Amino acid sequence: MSQPSPTMHRMTLDDAAVLARAVLIRQGFNAEQSQALTRAVIAGERDACHSHGLYRLLNCVSTLAAGKVVADAQPEVHDQAPGIVRVDAKGGFSQLAFEAGLPVLATKAREQGIAALAINHCVHFSALWIEVEAITELGLVGLACNPSHAWVAPAGGTRPLLGTNPLAFGWPRPDGQPPYLFDFATSAIARGDIELYRREQRPIPEGWGIDRHGQPSQDAAAVLDGALLTFGGHKGSALATMIELIAGPLIGDLTSAESLAHDDGAGGSPYHGELIIAMDPERFLGDTREHYMRRGEALFDAIIDQDARLPSQRRYAARERTRREGIHLPDHLYRELVELS
């Protein structure tokens, strides 16, 4: 059992949720928005994804203070087509909009076999795995992606144009096992990681970015002033471009370049849309569902059997640990949140 460092504050997840909600309400978010945001940051904290945990509350508060998010936005659900539900987030954070759309998405996926949820006009900092995992909990297969801000150059290019454009996928597993789930940025690395290298004045690895003249650079500051690169060369760049298109123009929302222009230098969270696709194994497979889902299990067994890891394993392990031990917040963050509550 790991020991909390002396500068850490230990608390239960329930207490952390009470604190999170208190901060959000006190800072002006309405009850529904506060509840949805709390669920998201608690899930992040629970799984030791600290950058999407309670720490993010500071960002929610500063985004609101900067007038860049609507604190009492009421998402509007539109039945766009038999296989499409659109949710207009009305300038609020994406979480409540997702929660409003999810039941409709699930119903449509079960009726049609495959369905899409388009979230529009949301301020976005969500980890997509939270949403994709919620889809798998309904027995569905989920796929989610969104643009972000234009920080990434296309392969062969010299200037930022694409977002860090995450792609997440979830597959439900039997017997109460957590889903097969991945959630990765199509950039080589997160912008925040390069920021850490800059602060520590360490050179970044090759292949992460280019300077403002389009030249490969290992100088973190020069890359932050230039552009990140995608993972996997031209293939990652093609994927990132696909995400710009299907989670941008296809759903009537902004590309990463348009999102950054909309921010206009304020340094706020990206403002754009998100595309989520759900598929129902029951509709694809009928009576053979059980049989084929077991064959998916054989694939996971074969991965683990050669000592390769499934994605999210570290996160699920942290989740188990949190269940036993609660969470440990840095004291300074805890005090800051109490002050804001």
Added chain:
Amino acid sequence: MSQPSPTMHRMTLDDAAVLARAVLIRQGFNAEQSQALTRAVIAGERDACHSHGLYRLLNCVSTLAAGKVVADAQPEVHDQAPGIVRVDAKGGFSQLAFEAGLPVLATKAREQGIAALAINHCVHFSALWIEVEAITELGLVGLACNPSHAWVAPAGGTRPLLGTNPLAFGWPRPDGQPPYLFDFATSAIARGDIELYRREQRPIPEGWGIDRHGQPSQDAAAVLDGALLTFGGHKGSALATMIELIAGPLIGDLTSAESLAHDDGAGGSPYHGELIIAMDPERFLGDTREHYMRRGEALFDAIIDQDARLPSQRRYAARERTRREGIHLPDHLYRELVELS
């Protein structure tokens, strides 16, 4: 204008199609199968994708001779759900099954907004860009993927398990422009490319593969005896695994490991399924379709403006060249095909 080498046979696309069809019919394929296969190999040859061009006819013939494909398979179309069409290829090549399913997929996508086509029990050598391009020609957005044979190790693993699992995406463009389209293997490189290095006894680049003991290797023969790696490390591996799942168990068909086991050492084309998703911008966007598709064009302009290339540009250039000049077949291939015709 490029000059044909003296050992090349020059012919028009129409003449090449006559030859291809004659070979297939003579070797025992029925008229519908021959027609669909001819369309596919002619599209490959036209775009200078020679490995998917007329050369593939030799593979079609040897697969048939080995008893690994049904020469007169009649695909069966099943209306699985409002958003899903299944086509049982009945052990034939995938091309005719795709052609049988495409009109139903398009109708469903236009009605539902999003729809899926699952092809089952097909022998597969198709380049997915051909299918995705056919979807864009109907004004739809297309996404396609399939497993293959288990030649690729998962990230962190030591043994082949995943296929080279291609992923293709197409986005329709206005004004008669060819689509934005990519089609890439999720392996670091095609197996055939490593075979070329082996023949030339050249070392392969780092990161392409591992030997049978799971150790990184630049020895082509050792990697062919071991496993390829995915592109983009654990992210590419996660994508390849997703493709195993959604184009395998989800559609009631084989994974790459199951496909290789089914081949049982015969060296035939993979036998498995394929998942294709189509989305209709009209249903997502209604009256704003034109406006937002133009915003997609702005993204392409911004890519080209910084001297980055769009995927498929080389293929489209070859297509233009073929229109002017016809194709050039190696004499020995031409003679072999004439002999088989």
